[in-house]
Structure formats: C-alpha cells, structure tokens
Amino acid sequence: MLINGKAVRIRLFGVDAPEKGQPFGEKSRQYTADLCFGKTVRMEKKDKDQYGRIVAEIYLPDGTSLNHRLVAAGFAWHYTQFSKNPDMARAQQKARAERKGLWAEPQPMAPWNWRKQHRRTSQFHAQL
Template sequence: MYFRKNKYPFHLWLVWLLLCLGCQQSRDYSQDQKQEEATTGENQYKVIAIKDGDTIELLKDGKPLRIRLQGVDCPEKNQDFGTRARQFTSDLVFGKSVGLVVHDVDRYGRTVGEIILPDGRNLNQELVKNGFAWHYTAYSKDQELARLEAEARAEKRGLWADPSPRAPWDFRKKRTTPAATAEATSSVSKKTGTSLPKTATSPSATISSKTGKVYICESKGAKTYHLDKACHLLEQCKSSTGTLPLAQAKSQSRKPCKVCAQ
C-alpha cells in the first residue's frame, strides 16, 4: 500500500524534472545557435560608425543600428585612453562585416550585444583583454570578462599602466555634478586669468540660447530638450535630432536636460 500510494506523485516529480532539463537545454541551444550564426556568416552586418570604444553603428536593413557592447565600459572621450579605446575598436571593425549577438535593448533604445569579429574573436573580450575597457560589473556577471580584466590588470596593459585609473562610471558621475562644473570653471579661470560665468557652456549651447532654439531627440518617448548640440545624452538619441523654439519644447512638456540645460 505504501508504494502504491506514492507511485503517482513520483511520476509527477519525474515529469517536472524532465521539463526543467528540457527548458535549460533549449535556452543553452538558443544562445549557442546565436553565437554560431554570428560566427559562420548569418547575422552579419557592416560597421558604418564608431561612436566611442564601446558604442558602434551597424547597417541593418538599410538603416543604422546603434550597438552598445554588452558587459564592458570604455573610458570616455575626455578620459585617458578614451581616444585610444575608440581607435582600437575602429581598427578592428570599421568598414567590416561583423556578427551580432543581441542581449537586450537599453533605456536609450540602443541594442546591447556582443560583436563577433571576422576572425571569430569577440570584440567585447578583446577590449577588456587589451586594457581598453573595464568589465562593467553593474550590468554583467560574465566570468570570462572578469578573468580577462584581472589578467590585464596583472600585466598592466593599456589603461592599467596607470596605478589608479578612474572608472568611466565614476568619471560620468563627477562630470554631471555642480562641483565638477565649478572645478572646471575654476581651472579655466586660473589658466586664462579671466573670470567666467558660474555656469560654463559650450559654444553650441551659447548659440542655442541666443537664437531661442533648443535641440531635441525626435525619438518617440523623448521628453527633454538640450542647449548643447554636443551633449553626450543627445548623442545617444536612437532617432534623428532637430531644433525647436524653446517655448514650443516647453509646450510639449519637455524638461531641460540635467547635463546641459540646468
């Protein structure tokens, strides 16, 4: 009676276990299939622009597709090694057909993924391996990227030649704080011997304020306006950009950009 009573529940447990194993194998197969397609010729796209070390544009279906590399973070343009990281990426992929393994879409509408080089290497990994990017641990737990960063640190490759390089996420945070603006203003004043307004603006921001027009991202859902055409947040627009009279931008319930319009 004991075995007869528990026979049916055991079968249910066995079916559940087999279903779980099947789902896991399906996920693994799907990821492996994407990797294989990116390496063997399917999902190949031409690289048409290099925005910075970790952001590029591909040509897909006749339209530009902006790609943010998964799991890595390169120095910003104004940081040490920012230009060299961009050049490293350009040397490897610009004008070439590469594979794309899609992971996600970020809040700016960019496709987040891995780029597979024509020779089968992984661009994301190559950047970290050669000391041109950090493993972006806030968004990635990839063990291979962690291993490659530790290796680059130990060998003092690229940016790791500096004993205390500043991570790009810390650089971005400081750049957008009032203290950072005050520090930049003070630095320029000391070098030129002249005083500057409390809020330093770029030439494009000055021109925009004089004409009464602002810059906007025309992407659906964009709700901010910019005084600076070169604002790094505006550059992340996934659609086209344009200008509007300030009054019209406000009538559309657009808010001033926290970086360039405050």
Template sequence: MKKRLLVLLCIVLCYAFVFSQKITAKVVGVKDGDTFVVLQKKKEIVVRLEHVDAPEKNQPFGNRAKQFASDFCFGKTVVVIGNGKKDRNGRWIGEIFYNNQNLNKELVRNGLAWHYKRYSKSANYADLETAARKKKVGLWRDKDPIAPWNWRKSKRKKVQNL
C-alpha cells in the first residue's frame, strides 16, 4: 500500500513538473496583442497568451491591444507561466505576469481581447469579458465587434475566392 502511494505521488509530481512551467524572461518583442517574444538565457521563445484572443493588427482595436501589451511589458523582465503545451505554430502557451499583474486578464478587463472560449473554460476570464462588455470599454464600444477568429475566417475566405 505504501509503495503504491509513493509511486502515485511520484507520478503526480512528475506530471505537475512536466506540464506546468514557469520562466523568468525579458520581453524583446510584441508581435501583436497576444503574441510575444521573450529572451531567456540567450534563447528567444515565442509566447501565445493563454485564455485570450486579441484583435488582429489590421482589425479595429488591434493596434490598441498591441500598444497596451507593449506598454505593459516590453523591455521588462516578466514571469511566464504555462502548462507546457505549444500551439500548432510551435508557440509556448502561457500567461504573462509583471509586478504581480496578469497581462492576459488586463487585456480582457480593458476590452482589448476576447476570452477565447474555444480553448479556455475559465470562469474568471468569462466574468472579466462580461464586465468589460457591460462597461462598454475598449472594443465593446463598437456596435458590432468582430471576434478575431471570425475576422481571420473571413480573410481566409476572401483569399480562397481570389
């Protein structure tokens, strides 16, 4: 019984270590509102923010989201916490923290990103988006804001029709 418990404990600890990663790195690039380049031990790592989807650069509020993110952390040393997973583009998925503030949540709170419900079931992010919508902050001031995933889909259709 004790041996099984010890094995189970080892598995849980290994799982937590492998699938939860925390790094400290300097932000050296802001590609858009939800994609960053950080430098850790002379190695560049591309980070895609977890739980959120910010407007594309050529979409309304896209530049504002990028500027907000840049003001928040560009050139600063941040903590990136991820679950060890990468997206289909090889980007590390995680949350960025600076001075104990969560950039991902601040983007949603300020109406500069959607809660990306397709990939996140977080009630906290859902609540932040609902509050931003009610206050009509950021992109929620627009009469009919277009979610980035729909924006990208419409752009792909236009390219296919050419």
C-alpha cells in the first residue's frame, strides 16, 4: 500500500492467505490485486504484528472489506486465532460449502500449517 507516496507492507487483519508456492497462492494474490491495484482504499488499523507491520482491515472504494471478500471468495482462511468475527466465519463456511477457490481442493492446507511444514523441509535440506 502507498501511504503518502511511501510503500508500506500491510498485514490483513483476521485472514491468512495461501503462501507463494502453495495451491491458490498466486490466484489469491491476483484476486487481491484486481480488487485494489491503482485504487484508493481506506485502512482501519487494528494493531502491529511482531515484525512491526501494520495489521489492518482494508475497505475498497465500494465500502466493502477486502479482508471479508478474500474469505468469501475462497482465497483466504478466516484466521480465528486473531479474529472472532461471526460474519467472517459465516463467509468461510459458505465458501467452503460452495467449494469456492481453495475449498475446491480435496484437502486444502491452512497457510500456518504449510509454513510449519515448509520450514521443517527447508531445515532438513539445509542439514544435508
């Protein structure tokens, strides 16, 4: 996101999207870009993460939440460790029931599990 002409990395509140290299990672990234790129959006800051990134909800020009739209389209998981939003939970249930996006996979792996598995594999290869 550009804030006063400066590029700032934003962590989306309450969602976790597939990683690069993970199934639907690139599709999620493209969906996000299609909704946001070159547009003026509104950011509602919620917190800062352990890396100092802003954690926020992003509102698109039409007033809808990017965070919610990603989950509803099946391009991100509702990150219940940080968000208890019932609307987000319902959006994920609906996307899953309709097999949208990543829910079309037979056994989609949550990004937090994929990162753990990927770290272990990387550590194993580093030891060889």
